[in-house]
Amino acid sequence: MTRHFLNLSDAGGDAIAAMIADAIDRKAARVAAGLFKGAADRDAPLAGRTLAMIFEKNSTRTRVSFDMAIRQLGGTSMVMDAGSMQIGRGETVADTARVLSRMVDAIMIRTDDHAKIEEMAAHATVPVINGLTDLSHPCQIVADLLTVIEHGLALPGSQWAWLGDGNNVLHSIVEAAGLFKFDVRMGVPEGYDPDPRFAAEAQARGAAITLSRDAGAAVAGADVVVTDTWISMGQAGGEAKLKAMMPYQVTPALMAQAKADARFLHCLPAHRGEEVTAEVIDGPQSLIWDEAENRLHAQKSVLLWAFGLLG
Ligand code: CP
Ligand code: NVA
Numbered sequence: 001m002t003r004h005f006l007n008l009s010d011a012g013g014d015a016i017a018a019m020i021a022d023a024i025d026r027k028a029a030r031v032a033a034g035l036f037k038g039a040a041d042r043d044a045p046l047a048g049r050t051l052a053m054i055f056e057k058n059s060t061r062t063r064v065s066f067d068m069a070i071r072q073l074g075g076t077s078m079v080m081d082a083g084s085m086q087i088g089r090g091e092t093v094a095d096t097a098r099v100l101s102r103m104v105d106a107i108m109i110r111t112d113d114h115a116k117i118e119e120m121a122a123h124a125t126v127p128v129i130n131g132l133t134d135l136s137h138p139c140q141i142v143a144d145l146l147t148v149i150e151h152g153l154a155l156p157g158s159q160w161a162w163l164g165d166g167n168n169v170l171h172s173i174v175e176a177a178g179l180f181k182f183d184v185r186m187g188v189p190e191g192y193d194p195d196p197r198f199a200a201e202a203q204a205r206g207a208a209i210t211l212s213r214d215a216g217a218a219v220a221g222a223d224v225v226v227t228d229t230w231i232s233m234g235q236a237g238g239e240a241k242l243k244a245m246m247p248y249q250v251t252p253a254l255m256a257q258a259k260a261d262a263r264f265l266h267c268l269p270a271h272r273g274e275e276v277t278a279e280v281i282d283g284p285q286s287l288i289w290d291e292a293e294n295r296l297h298a299q300k301s302v303l304l305w306a307f308g309l310l311g
Contacts, residue, residue, distance in 0.1 A: 002124070002125060002126065002127055003127050003305065003306045003307075003308060004121040004124075004127055004128045004129070004306075005127065005128075005129045005130060005138060005139075005302055005305070005306055006114075006117055006118065006121055006128070006130045006136075006138070007130065007136050007138050007172070007175060008138045008141060008142075008172060008175045008176055008179060009175060009179070009201075010138075011305055011311060012179065013179035013180055014311065015305055015310065015311030016142060016145070016176075016179060016180075016311075018301075018305070018310050018311040019142055019298065019301030019302060019304075019305055019310060019311065020142070020145055020146045020149060020298075020301065022300075022301045022304065022310055023142075023146050023294070023297040023298050023300060023301045024146070024149075024150070024297075026041055026072075026297065026300060026301075027297045029041065029042070030072075037068060037072075038068070038071055038072075039072070040071065040072055040073070040074040041072055041073060041074070043074075044073065044074025045073055045074065045304060045307075045309055046070060046073035046074050046075035046303060046304070046307065047073075047074035047075065048074075048075065049070070049073075049074075049075035049076075049105040049106070049307065050070075050075060050076050050077065050078065050104045050105050050106075051066065051070045051075060051076075051077045051078075051104065051105065051106045051107075051108060051303070052077070052078050052080065052100055052103075052104040052106070052107050052108070053066055053067070053077060053078065053079045053080065053107075053108045053109070053110075053131065054080050054081075054082055054085065054087070054107065054108070054109040054110070054111075055079070055080070055081050055082060055109075055110045055131075056082040056083075056109075056110060056111045056112055057110050057111070057112060057132070057233045057234065058233065059110055059131070059132070060268075060269070061267075061268060061292055061295045062108075062110060062131045062132060062139065062140075062295065063079060064296075065295035065296040065298075065299045066108050066129075066131065066299050066303075067079065068296050069296055069299040069300040069303055070303060072296075072300060073300055073303060073304070075105070078104070082111075093116050093119040093120050093123070094119055094120075094122070094123040095123075096120070097119070097120045097121075097122075097123035097124040097128070098123055098124075100124065100126070101123075101124045101125040101126045104126065105126055105127075105307075106126050106127040106128075106129065106303065106306055106307070107120065107124060107126060107127070107128050107129070108128075108129040108130075108131045109128065109129070109130070109131055110131035110132045110133075111132075111133055112133070112134055112233075112234045113133065113134060114133040114134055114135035114136065116133075117130055117133055127306035127307065129302060129303075129306060132168065133168065134168060134232075134234065135168055135171060135195070136168050136171045136172045136175070137168045137169050137171075137172050137267065138172050138175070139295070139298065139299055139302055140169060140172065140267045140295070141169075141172040141173055141175070141176050142298040142299075142301065142302060143291060143294040143295045143297070143298035143299075144173070144176075144226075144265055144267070144291060144294075145176060145180070146294045146297065146298050147265065147287050147290050147291045147294045148223075148224055148263055148265070148287070150290065150294075151263055151287060151290070153223055153224065153263070155180040155181070155182050156180060156181045156182060157181065157182065157183075158182040158183070158223045158224065159182070159183050159185065159221060159222045159223050159224070159259075160173065160177065160182055160183065160184045160185070160222060160223065160224045160225075160226060161184075161185050161186075161187065161218045161219040161222035161224070161225045161226070161258065162184060162185070162186045162187065162188070162218070162226050162227070163187045163188075163215055163218060163219065163225065163226070163227045163248040163249075163250055163254070163275070164187075164188065164227045164228060164230055164245055164248045164275050165188070165192050165228065165229070165230050165231075165232065165245065166186065166188045166192050166193045166194030166195075167194070167228060167232050168232065169226075169228045169267050170186065170188075170194050170198075170228070171194055171195055171198045173226065174186075174194065174198040174199055174202050174207075174209055175198055175201070175202060177202045177207040177209060178201055178202030178203070178204070178205035178206070178207045179205065181205070181206055181207055182207060183207055183208040183209070183210075184202075184207065184208075184209050184210075185210050185212060185217070185218040185219070185220075185222065186209070186210065186211045186212065186218060187212050187213070187214065187215040187217070187218030187219065187248050188211060188212075188213075188248070189213065189244040189245060189247070189248060190213060190244075191244065192241070192244065192245075193211065194211075199211075215247055215248045215254055216254065216257050219254055219255075219257050219258050220257050220258070221257075221258065221259055222258040222259060222262055223258075223259055223261075223262055223263070224262065224263050224264075224265060225250060225254075225255060225258050225262055225263070225264050225265070225285075226264075226265045226266070227248075227250050227266055227275045227276055228266065228267055228275065229269065229270070229271055229274070229275060230242060230245040230271070230274055230275050242274070245274070245275070248275075249274065249275060249276065249277065250264065250275065250276040250277065250280050250281075251277050251279070251280065252277065252279050252280060252283070255280055255283075255285060261285075262285060263285060263286075263287050264276075264280055264281065264283075264285045264286045264287065264288070265287055265288070265291055266281060266286075266288050266291070267291070268288060268291075268292055270288070
């Protein structure tokens with residue numbers, strides 16, 4: 001069976017735990033060996049493999065982390081903007097999947113429509129990895145879990161607070177909550193709720209997922225406080241949305257209602273003064289630079305899993 005990674009559940013909790021453990025080991029081994037960032041890990045487990053990356057939307061972290069990840073595993077990559085491919089002028093996703101499957105060993109795609117990545121996976125005979133869709137961002141959340149674990153958090157029973165838009169990143173956090181049995185309190189203004197299917201599935205797996213219009217209630221006693229841009233790529237913005245989101249801005253006063261050692265996460269890119277103030281995102285509780293670096297370490301593990309070498 002070809003291993004696609006469209007959502008966290010495609011791998012499941014045990015495999016994601018194995019990914020995180022391997023990421024911690026590989027990260028430490030590279031530090032111990034004093035390797036340059038572009039040098040391959042000693043075992044170069046993906047030597048000879050090529051990853052094709054397709055971007056329909058902008059990216060800094062996803063693009064660079066996957067590119068460096070495959071290099072550090074001994075393989076190579078190619079990065080393509082969808083607009084410069086034939087897919088950008090109407091070639092079908094299915095035909096693109098069939099052709100790429102004949103030439104490369106895995107495909108990572110960032111697309112505006114989750115249905116497209118499902119179609120790609122249905123027709124590809126090599127692994128397809130979700131580099132963000134309108135629905136979910138699973139690779140980000142593997143990095144986020146790795147980050148909070150590195151910073152001493154035991155996931156089961158932990159309390160996470162999400163503030164702001166009910167978006168793709170939140171969907172994957174809620175999915176992770178079901179897999180790792182932690183709770184998520186979502187502070188989201190009316191009209192911007194997340195897709196309820198993720199909460200229903202996580203709750204069926206034993207996580208407590210609650211939705212509140214009160215930012216303080218969402219954040220009270222939280223171990224982890226997370227936010228993201230109020231206007232995701234491809235979304236309509238506007239004053240009305242910014243106004244609705246303002247009470248959910250992560251400020252020092254809001255952070256003070258979480259646990260004293262609460263950690264702050266943001267997948268980046270950030271908008272200081274909108275979803276979070278500079279004091280918080282640049283403050284001592286913020287883990288954002290470790291979180292960004294961990295995209296690299298986590299994406300190596302996702303690739304190893306996709307190639308059947310982990311989990
Ligand atoms: N967090 C994240 O996915 O960043 P990019 O959009 O820069 O890839
Ligand atoms: N929710 C954001 C995440 C960016 C990494 C977006 O989709 O634009």
